[in-house]
Amino acid sequence: MMADKKVAIIMGSDSDFPVVSAAVKRLKILEIPMEVHVMSAHRTPQAAAEFSASAAENGFGVIIAAAGKAAHLAGVLAAHTVLPVIGIPIKSSTLDGLDALLATVQMPSGIPVATVAIDGADNAAILAAQMLALSDETLAAKLRAMKQTMAEGVAQKDAALQAKIQEL
Template sequence: MGVTNVEKKPKVAVVMGSDSDFSVLQNCIKVLKQFDVEVSAIVCSAHRTPDKAAEFAKGAEENGFDVIIAGAGKAAHLPGVLAAFTPLPVIGVPIKSSTMDGLDSLLSIVQMPSGIPVATVAIDGAENAALLAVQILSTAYKDLRDKMKEYKKQLEKKVEEKNKALQEKIKEL
């Protein structure tokens, strides 16, 4: 009997600077699971546990991850630190903070030096981070491309339903 070649399942790491970031990043995890992407989530701080962050990023590819999503608030250096130590795509999610409503986080993530790119989504844009990860993964996992096409069809359908409801409201005026 021959050995069956089992295809690798797409795998994303969701790294948060603090457990308080989970309330935002849980939407990211939900979306990834809806697309049947394997997800691992950890708390790891660029400032409080820098060695752990570096070790995680250095081993991410070897540990089977395809994409890293990192969320952090305030100084928000976590996505950039991870990107410095891995060849994998890193998507940064700026977390809204009390100081500047997340603008500080956004600027910390988006203003990366040349050679260390971090894709950046909107403040608290965890859902879009997951969708961007799925789109990146879909270049290697065709089933994800098909699922993304269907997802976008569903978005279109929802907009059409909302437009239809609006038209009915206008008739009532």
């Protein structure tokens, strides 16, 4: 069963796609419908504002915004919607993504943007899924199963480590 709401993934540039593709893959695994677009806070501010302002009525439940350098995209989108916005700061050659991280996380009061790690697209998709799962038990069950699989993987690695220690 697919989620009731879609996730929007907006990139400031198509050069962000190699990072953003991790979010696309995760949302596909979780069977969450999505749309992915390139919009710029600086080059196409009106298009970004219009998209964000109409996102809820167009069936979106969460917006993910990925941008590097000045990284104002998440804030611009958040300013025009009441939907949750998750920012992905993209690492650039200039300051290794620190500029994007600070521009994304340091939002003024009243315009929150949830921010994941630099290049943290997979976590952005998981966070978006968790937000949607608040009203979608099927999706919540998929997320619980995913976390159980992760826990089992760690337990297997620990068991293997313990075996190596015994051999010393």
